[in-house]
Amino acid sequence: MIPRYFEYYNSVRVVAGKHALGRLPEELLRLGVSRPILITDKGVVNAGLIDIVKEHIEGSGVTIGATYDDTPVDSSIHAVNAVADIYRETGCDSIIAVGGGSVIDTAKGVNIVLSENTDDLMKFRGNNRVRAVMKPFAVIPTTGGTGSEVTTAAVISNPDENIKMQFTTPLMLPDFTILDPAMTRTMPPGITAATGMDALTHAIESYMSIQRNPVSDEFAFTAIRLIMENLPVAVSDGANEDARLAIANAAMIAGVAFSNAMVGVVHAVAHAVGGVCHVPHGIANAIILPHGMEFNLPKVRDAVAGMLLPLAGPDVYASTPKKRRAEKAIETVREFAKELNRLSGLPLCLEDAGVRREQLDRVARVAINDGASHFNPIEIEYKDAIGILVRAYGA
Amino acid sequence: MTSRRQRYYQIKPGRKHVKTAIVRLVMLTLGHAFQTAYRIDPEVKKEVDSWPPTFHVVLEVEPDGPRMTLIKRNGALQYLGEKELYNADVVIVMKSIEFMFRMTMGMMSMPRIVAENRQYMKGDLVLAGSIIRCMNRVQTMMIPVVTGLYIKKVPPLSLRMIKNRIIFWTCGVWGLVK
Known part of the structure; x- marks a missing residue:
């Protein structure tokens, strides 16, 4: 494109x-x-x-x-x-x-x-x-x-x-x-997983943004592939320098992608979750990411489907029917988060991250004012933000 | 014999008088529309009421206008014309008259203007989202049928919106609703 x-x-x-x-x-x-x-x-x-x-x-x-x-x-x-x-x-x-x-x-x-x-x-x-x-x-x-x-x-x-x-x-x-x-060798597994998911979110969101471009797309693809291949290794074996280096590179490459294409709904909501509930940014991103991808699906189905290739590899991509690829990409992100949860205890829902249900209203109101929302393909209104938060609360 | 000055001639920036005049007229209309919307659209009122008690918003075109200045004070949103402010809380700056013109003509939507980096903002970016939501409501009130050319998500047509459009195009456009 x-x-x-x-x-x-x-x-x-x-x-x-x-x-x-x-x-x-x-x-x-x-x-x-x-x-x-x-x-x-x-x-x-x-x-x-x-x-x-x-x-x-x-x-x-x-x-x-x-x-x-x-x-x-x-x-x-x-x-x-x-x-x-x-x-x-x-x-x-x-x-x-x-x-x-x-x-x-x-x-x-x-x-x-x-x-x-x-x-x-x-x-x-x-x-x-x-x-x-x-x-x-x-x-x-x-x-x-x-x-x-x-x-x-x-x-x-x-x-x-x-x-x-x-x-x-x-x-x-x-x-x-x-x-x-x-x-990065001394970084504990929990922080490695959360910061790695932050980088994955940067790459995926830049690929869905209204400001995406051919250069940022290539950076995003490379970052996604590096993270999917190396993050579980870096989390389970922190002394593995190859995996650590791959993740450091992936984070930088994802940074290049999103500083040119910007991020969207996931960051808007995650910033608000961090601001109101003091949940670390990487954890908030990890929880909101699949819900944000689902929210954007009506407008960027082809882009989400395309991400299945770096997310799951060529075999899965080729064996998945074209019309199912977008859902499969989101499912792959969910499975990846679950794997990191098994390896490091990364929270999978807002409740596990210590968010109280009564805080969701305030989070949604803050989220719709976040600068990241301007670059999301779909306008984010209060009811959209609260919908994402409710789904992410006990996911 | 031609002089060096004639041979290596200067290119002066010139002016786009017609486009500037059209943009100026649209900005005047937009200013009045904001003023009107605050009075008749509960969504806009709710957004504006969430801003600090005294708050200045400026939409301007670089390098020297046109400009639209709005001030929230004493429980009202007022359009101050092209008044120049050095302490505005939020300034939305369009980088050239060409793209402001395209936006006003529906040839480029606001999201596309943002995506293509044709504008930038100064000041408190936290309130930019609220201002853009107001702008969306105001544009929906001003522009029937082709609203989708201007904003990402067009609100469903309602009786209230039709009524608001009538009030705006009969009274508000002249600055009579304050």
């Missing part, structure tokens, strides 16, 4: 593979910087992952000018301002984010504050508000799911006003990202 118009952009240099971290100093020096600030969180430090980064810069001429490890679970404007102050005081010249989505989003916010030389991040809320040339920026992800290392968006909360601010601009893209399986 060639759309009559599309845009595609991604400028991030990807360095991926075993011992890829060894390239960190060289990549920084290539950008003309040698004194980065390292932004991370306590979980990453306690897992010993910063020590791995330190090992790779020893004797390289690169000095970590400062290490900020207080990033909160939800990136906040206070953390952004604190890091920016430290950056200025310590004379740093670039930014490295080592962590998951929250750390990476915080780093993106810091880059806006520093590059725009402002102390008011609020001014840059929305799409394409940033105009300044950004500071050199590198990302080393420690989870295989968010894809934030290649996306143009960040969500940062403002606890004083109790709001989450969204920022999107291609200028926020990192200069490079390093995907090294050593950085």
Whole structure:
């Protein structure tokens, strides 16, 4: 399917593979910087992952000018301002984010504050508000799911006003990202499964989006195939570096797909489930995904049917009658989630994830205002959102 | 002998006067339609009432208009014409007059405008969904029969909608319903 118009952009240099971290100093020096600030969180430090980064810069001429490890679970404007102050005081010249989505989003916010030389991040809320040339920026992800290392968006909360601010601009893209399986090896099975399902959701939703295009479709297909083949292995055998690397790559590839095609109803509802009920994003996505695919079926049946190929492989695809492929694709996603449930205890319904039935109304009201809903092929109204939530509640 | 300036001639951007004039007229109508819909459509009223007590929404075309400015204050939604605001809460910016024109003529739907990245938003994106739902209702009120060219999901025709259309095209369009 060639759309009559599309845009595609991604400028991030990807360095991926075993011992890829060894390239960190060289990549920084290539950008003309040698004194980065390292932004991370306590979980990453306690897992010993910063020590791995330190090992790779020893004797390289690169000095970590400062290490900020207080990033909160939800990136906040206070953390952004604190890091920016430290950056200025310590004379740093670039930014490295080592962590998951929250750390990476915080780093993106810091880059806006520093590059725009402002102390008011609020001014840059929305799409394409940033105009300044950004500071050199590198990302080393420690989870295989968010894809934030290649996306143009960040969500940062403002606890004083109790709001989450969204920022999107291609200028926020990192200069490079390093995907090294050593950085995800210590991730427990439950988090591996949830973040992997997050990546699968990115790929599947980008393939159903109104902004999908031939380039994002190819990225989505590859990501789906890699996840289906490797996620169960990465969950059951965390030390398997091949599987870890495949999932890190899949998350990045899915990130490229959805940063160009955007996501839809699954993310709209999952964001709301996370915001109202504090369910981790990957788990919320995993639960809502098959219901979101079903919801979109009337408008994107062919696309869902096409996804059976990377989801189940060529044999199943060929042996399934054409008119049954869409349902089979959804069924495959359900079976995959059940397999992950057996391996890691991944919740399969909202009730198991700790959501209370009386919260569903509020979740539905928040979901219909989520930005992701604009890119869904079908308009999402309150009754649609509540329908999805009720089906997902005790599924 | 031709001068270098004549040989390597400049291309000035020019203006699309007719399209700009049509868009300006449609935006004026749309502004009045928002004002009217707030008074006669309970769905729009419910959405607008969920916005903060004082709230500015601007729809504008880059680089210099036309523009439609709406303000919610004192329990009413008012159309302020093309008033320029530097502190609007949400600004929906169309990147060129060409695509705003296409949208106003039903040649491109709003979802297609979003999908093709012909617009962007400034400000509080959380309320953008509510504004777009209002826009859908308002367009449904303004445009009979071909509503499907403009929005994703056309609400079923009801007696109330027919009544609202009559009120809008007789009084609301002139800005008489406030």
